[in-house]
Amino acid sequence: MKQLTDAFVLHNGVKLPCVGFGTWQTPDGETAVRAVKAAIEAGYRHIDGAAVYGNEKSVGEGIRSGMESAGVRREELFVTSKVWTTHRGYEKTLEAFEKSLHDFGLDYFDLYLIHWPANAGNCENWDEMNLESWRALTELYRAGKVRAIGVSNFLPHHLKSLMETGVKPMVDQIEFHPGYMQAETVAYCKENGIQVEAWSPMGSGAMFQNETVKQIAEKYGKTVAHVCVRWCLQHGVAPLPKSVTPSRIKDNTNVFDFVLSAEDMAVIDAMPLTGYSGNNPDTFNVF
Numbered sequence: 001m002k003q004l005t006d007a008f009v010l011h012n013g014v015k016l017p018c019v020g021f022g023t024w025q026t027p028d029g030e031t032a033v034r035a036v037k038a039a040i041e042a043g044y045r046h047i048d049g050a051a052v053y054g055n056e057k058s059v060g061e062g063i064r065s066g067m068e069s070a071g072v073r074r075e076e077l078f079v080t081s082k083v084w085t086t087h088r089g090y091e092k093t094l095e096a097f098e099k100s101l102h103d104f105g106l107d108y109f110d111l112y113l114i115h116w117p118a119n120a121g122n123c124e125n126w127d128e129m130n131l132e133s134w135r136a137l138t139e140l141y142r143a144g145k146v147r148a149i150g151v152s153n154f155l156p157h158h159l160k161s162l163m164e165t166g167v168k169p170m171v172d173q174i175e176f177h178p179g180y181m182q183a184e185t186v187a188y189c190k191e192n193g194i195q196v197e198a199w200s201p202m203g204s205g206a207m208f209q210n211e212t213v214k215q216i217a218e219k220y221g222k223t224v225a226h227v228c229v230r231w232c233l234q235h236g237v238a239p240l241p242k243s244v245t246p247s248r249i250k251d252n253t254n255v256f257d258f259v260l261s262a263e264d265m266a267v268i269d270a271m272p273l274t275g276y277s278g279n280n281p282d283t284f285n286v287f
């Protein structure tokens with residue numbers, strides 16, 4: 001990857017721009033509009049949204065504003081949304097999709113994800129429930145309303161049944177940052193042609209206090225954010241850094257002028273558990 005427009009190719013041939021822009025915890029309204037506009041002006045072509053972030057209308061407005069000021073066409077952008085845990089199952093997933101599309105003010109998404117799996121901790125028939133949500137996604141995909149479909153926070157045992165439906169998930173978006181890299185899930189996805197995306201690539205900010213990452217950043221004359229984003233890319237994982245600060249939004253893209261050595265990658269890989277959100281896909285239960 002040499003620039004933001006370089007892409008991972010999903011198993012259906014759709015191109016995923018390698019670094020996405022995160023929008024979780026970005027306050028709705030002017031802040032979200034300005035952040036997304038600044039991101040498109042800074043060169044991001046991939047925006048990661050979700051219904052539960054409560055800011056989809058503003059993110060959509062930021063997209064339109066950024067497209068206009070940066071002279072970018074819709075086809076050059078890659079926009080993601082996700083169905084929340086309140087809308088599991090076939091009918092509700094279809095409803096959630098239409099609402100997000102309407103809130104964004106778009107006529108298609110590039111990627112739509114099941115945000116969290118129904119799991120043994122919150123649903124007796126969790127596997128059937130995930131299959132029902134997936135049936136809705138595959139129907140939307142076949143109808144051309146979304147260019148790629150996938151999941152988020154699915155572990156291999158949640159993915160297994162979906163793999164046998166005839167449409168394999170194209171993406172699994174999981175927590176992935178120095179100090180929490182979910183090696184088993186990443187290996188399963190790689191073996192099965194599922195592209196991994198990294199949520200909280202900077203540990204939602206926790207990495208900025210980490211001495212190991214700080215020391216490596218100093219060694220390369222780069223920032224902690226650069227090292228985290230670069231480390232994801234060198235693992236073949238698409239990072240989704242978030243910021244509402246225009247200078248950081250722009251600076252976080254300067255990740256193509258250095259390469260982490262194999263030794264430094266190994267040092268980061270060997271870090272003890274750090275910055276973990278505590279959200280376990282086998283028990284996560286927010287309604």
Ligand SMILES: NC(=O)c1ccc[n+]([C@@H]2O[C@H](COP(=O)([O-])OP(=O)(O)OC[C@H]3O[C@@H](n4cnc5c(N)ncnc54)[C@H](OP(=O)(O)O)[C@@H]3O)[C@@H](O)[C@H]2O)c1
Pocket residue numbers: 021022023024025048049115152153173174198199200201202203204205208223225240241242243244245248251252
């Ligand atoms: N699928 C899921 O379940 C899931 C869960 C969590 C997140 N996500 C996605 O992943 C995206 C990223 O995760 P995240 O938002 O948790 O965290 P993150 O991107 O790892 O970190 C964001 C935090 O780091 C700060 N920051 C950014 N750049 C910085 C820099 N250069 N120097 C110092 N501080 C900096 C930001 O502050 P400011 O904003 O104040 O600049 C913010 O507090 C989300 O926005 C969302 O799109 C998905």
